[in-house]
Amino acid sequence: ATANIGVVGLAVMGSNLARNLAGREGNTVAVFNRHPDRTRTLTAEHPEAGFVASESYDDFVASLARPRTAIILVKAGAPTDAVISELASRFEPGDIIVDGGNANFHDTIRREADLKASGIHFVGMGVSGGEEGALHGPSLMPGGTAQSYETLGPILRTIAAVAPDGEPCVTHVGTDGAGHFVKMVHNGIEYADMQLIAEAYDLIRRGTGKSPAEIADVFAEWNTGELESYLIEITAEVLRQVDAETGAPLVDVILDEAGAKGTGAWTVQNALDLGVPTSGIAEAVFARSLSSRRAQREAAADLPGPETEWKVDDVDGFIEDVRQALYASKIVAYSQGFDEIIAGAEQFGWDIHKGDIAKIWRAGCIIRARFLNRISDAYAEDPSLVALAVAPYFRDAITGGQAPWRRIVATAAQAGIPTPAFSSSLAYYDGLRADRLPAALIQGQRDFFGAHTYRRVDKPGVFHTLWSGDRSEITIESSN
Ligand code: NDP
Secondary structure, three states: OOEOEEEEOOOHHHHHHHHHHHOOOOOOEEEEOOOHHHHHHHHHHOHHHOOEEOOOHHHHHHOEOOOOEEEEOOOOOHHHHHHHHHHHOOOOOOOEEEEOOOOOHHHHHHHHHHHHOOOOEEEEEEEEOHHHHHHHOOEEEEOOOHHHHHHHHHHHHHHOOEOOOOOEOEOOOOOOOHHHHHHHHHHHHHHHHHHHHHHHHHHHHHHHOOOHHHHHHHHHHHOOOOOOEHHHHHHHHHHHOEOOOOOOEHHHHOOOOOOOOOHHHHHHHHHHHHOOOOHHHHHHHHHHHHHOOHHHHHHHOOOOOOOOOOOOOOHHHHHHHHHHHHHHHHHHHHHHHHHHHHHHHHHHOOOOOHHHHHHHOOOOOOOOEOHHHHHHHHHHHOOOOOOHHHOHHHHHHHHHHHHHHHHHHHHHHHHOOOOHHHHHHHHHHHHHHOOOOOHHHHHHHHHHHHOOOEOOOOOOOEEEEOOOOOOOEEEEEOOO
């Protein structure tokens, strides 16, 4: 037993994470894959890593020093359960099984509970940053017991991405499924951020007639300011790309049907269960669904749009409006994502430090951005902040950006350009700040058809109006 850590599953993520681990002082990495050809390829291509390779679970487990620690990176779902069961039957109390796949956090909670009696620690760990991140430094979101993190934490800190202030992008998120939950919300926010950027591009393209390469310059310029982020950076790269075959901008030859692997949908499904309005994320998920409904889009293609043609006169002014609308909408999307984290923590009993989550997303992951410093600052100043949008920095940013935001949403509506994420973010913002919402009318309607009762603004208690009787009000529950 010579290895202090092992990796099971040597497809792209597992091999890269194993190489990352092997490259750090003090690590000896055991590797195993169901089909040994992957193991052989990896060890042949990377002799420098000094991997301890095994071709059976028995040998793999025997190669691990105690407490045994193995990170699983296989297909989520049944394959993960299969590997866990192989390891668990050979591991002993105190050993640690880490699942770094994109597991559903409900599965992680179940797996942790199943292993608890055996004394084996099960850690569901969100890994973000794709294959490059796995190799050079991912953002890591481990859950599981605090005790397992004592062993795991120091190893993870060596392989994680490093934020601009030198801090590694890893923290013990919370117990059982907390890590995978936070990773799920990370992906949901990623959907919203990407959709907002896509809407900004679409508005600029259609409003100004600028070419994708010219719009790439706009995004590159934005990337020097408060919007600085990985997603803005790669947007410029994608827009600048020319198709070798046709000579056209690549973005014009890519089929406009967006795929999804499901974590955005999970974020929204759980937000619905938790009663958290993550409308920006939901719109982003639905925008991808709509894009892929080819038959409906074709059938609807000749439905009428606006009568008048739209043309932007002040191009620079318009682009600046779009930038501000994007920033304000982005604040809303992140605010909603953090609301879901807060609600999840409450529901599932996790002690999640919001500021630390923003910190570990500053490097390595897809939504890494300068902006996340602002979020961690906001939670540092006020750990019980009820909504990001009301923190002083964000309040100021929205105050400065709200006129352009409104102009852009109104313009888009008039021009017939779909901006579901911009528009829903603004509607959410206006809903959040409203003194009085028409929810009062909805309560009246509910009471009318279903006797669902209502509360009053002027006195405590629960009331019902006898709608089909004499329409007098009765008290269902008085305050005492
Ligand atoms: P894949 O998701 O393509 O999974 C392939 C690996 O799973 C192979 O090692 C394969 O072994 C193994 N496997 C499949 N079924 C079984 C089984 N029944 N028993 C044992 N092993 C099995 O690999 P990736 O590297 O792309 O991803 C690994 C995990 O990381 C996934 O959960 C993924 O969602 C997650 N992830 C991926 C990211 C990415 O950017 N790709 C980013 C973050 C997380 P074999 O070679 O024997 O078939």
